[in-house]
Amino acid sequence: MTIAGKTIKQWKSDHPLLNDLLQLKEVYWRNPQKGKMAQTTELSMTDIQDAEARMKRFAPYFRKVFPETNGIIESPISDITKMKEKLEKEEEISIPGDLLLKRDDILPIAGSIKARGGIYEVLKHAEKLAIGHAILTKDDDYSILAEKKFTEFFSAFSIAVGSTGNLGLSIGIMSAKLGFNVTVHMSSDAKQWKKDLLREKGVQVVEHQADYGAAVEEGRKQCEKKLTCYFIDDENSKDLFLGYAVAALRLKKQFDERGVKVDAENPLHVYLPCGVGGGPGGIAFGLSQVFGEHVNCYFAEPTHSPSMLIGLMTGLHDQVSVQDFGIDNITAADGLAVGRPSGFVGRVVQPILNGVYTVTDERMKEMLRWVYETEQIKLEPSALAGMSGPQVTAVDGKSMRGTHLVWATGGSLVPNKVWREE
Structure with a gap:
């Protein structure tokens, strides 16, 4: 068997890190293209600001519903701080500067x-339809x-x-609230409680025995049969991407309010769990636009889904799984169980991403226990992928100076019974 004309043995020879990666060991890959490639997207800060303005137009609607x-x-x-002390003790490292947690696990509406x-793209589509049918203007109270x-x-x-x-939760809940007929195609590895919650919200859930990629493809095919159906493509959507990127503008404001400096003397290190790439990619892109060379972004993936x-x-992006x-x-880490990455995102982040590391399920679950024991914060396993970032990127037992920010991607909607089993 060959992959893009090479045998696996040849790929291992070209990229020795594959030897450990294919044995499901935790690895850390430093991106040799960081800062060496030109930006490959037409997106800019103007697009992020446009997305932020759209979210502000919807503010009255959110306040109401x-x-x-x-x-x-x-x-x-x-x-x-207590989790930082736990990490320093257990991992035998020193973390200079603050260790912060971005609490997307408690984001309103969808808890991740x-x-x-997801919500941003639904809103943009709804706004386009309503304005296009002359029943809404941008000057209206939404x-x-x-x-x-x-x-x-x-x-x-x-x-x-x-x-x-x-x-699926974010798009299903938001679309149903607006009145859309919404269908979420879910892979076999999706958690049952998420399927149940969507059905409670009036969402049609279609289950597929295959993985994420097959669920996406089948959803796309079925949607294409209807003129009135809009398919949200997690792999290639610029609107999804920009919805995530808005987070960087919000983070800058939060840092200003907290007195957190981000400059040459105080760099920012951000650790982002990664599945298909849209969420962490959009955030990394936004952060690079806002903080420039003073931010270092790392993706974290499960050892079974790198x-x-x-x-x-390999440079193959979405041409390889x-x-x-x-x-x-x-x-x-069901939210990270993606076999094939987004080619669009991979090409956008290649010049700005510092590296990618992998984490075992066992380590994520261990970190899940630690953060609850030390901080009483309940997360889902995938949200802990970023937590080992300061240790993985440390040199000689010492993390880089500056502010370390772990992005907690979900957990607040997990039922207690399910959470305790995890």
């Missing part, structure tokens, strides 16, 4: 990072979208998405 948001879908930052991109005439209008349209879980690492390292290399793509 999701009062807990107070008009904004954003998460706080937590100091996790997917509330950013709280009117909660009125019956709008929900009846949106009920004539469908939205579909393929998901391992959290993206799709972005393989795509970037972990299964091609004999890796099974089975992990407790």
Whole structure:
């Protein structure tokens, strides 16, 4: 068997790190293209600001239908000093500077990072339809979208998405609230409680025995049969990407309010769990636009699903899957169980990403226990992928100076019974 004309033995020879990666060992890959390649996307800060302006237009709607948001879908930052002490003791490292947790696990509405991109793309689509049919203008108070005439209008349209879980939750909940007919195609590894919650919200859930990629492909095919159906493509969507990127503008404001400096003397190190790549890619892109050379971004993937690492390292991006290399793509971190990465995201982040590392399921579950024992914070396993970042990137037992930010991607909606089993 060959992959892009080479045998696996040849790929291992070209990239020795594959030897450990294919044995499901934890590895750390430093990106040799960081800062050496030109930006490959037409997206810019202007696009991020446009997305932020759209979210602000929807603020009155959110205040009306999701009062807990107070008009904004954003998460706080937590100091996790006790967890830092635990990491330093258990991992035998020194972490200079603060260790912070970006609490996307408690983002309103969907309880995960997917509330950013997923909800944003649904809103953009709804706005485009309503303005296109001359029943809304950008100068209106968007709280009117909660009125019956709008929900009846949106009920004539469908939205579909393929998901391992959290993206389906965010898109399903938001689309159903607006009035759309929404179908979420979910892979066999998606958690049952997520499927049950979607059905409670009036979402049609279609289950597929194959993995994430097959669920996406089938969802796309079925949607293409209907003129009124809009498919949200986690692998290639610029709107999803920009919804995530807005987080960087919000983070800058939060840092300013906290007095956190990001400059040459105080760099920012951000550790982002990665599945297909849209969420962490959008955030990394936004952070690079806001903080420039003073931010270092790292993706974290399960040892059983290192799709972005393989795509970037080989340069094949979405033309290769972990299964091609004999890796099974089975992990407790269901939101990260992606065998084939987004080619669009891989090419965008290649010049800005510092590196990618892998984490075993056992380590994620261990970190899950630690962060609960030390900080009383409940996360889901995939949200802990970033927590070993300071240790993985440390040199001679000492992490880099500056601020270390672990992005907690989900967990607040996990039922207690399920969480305790994890």
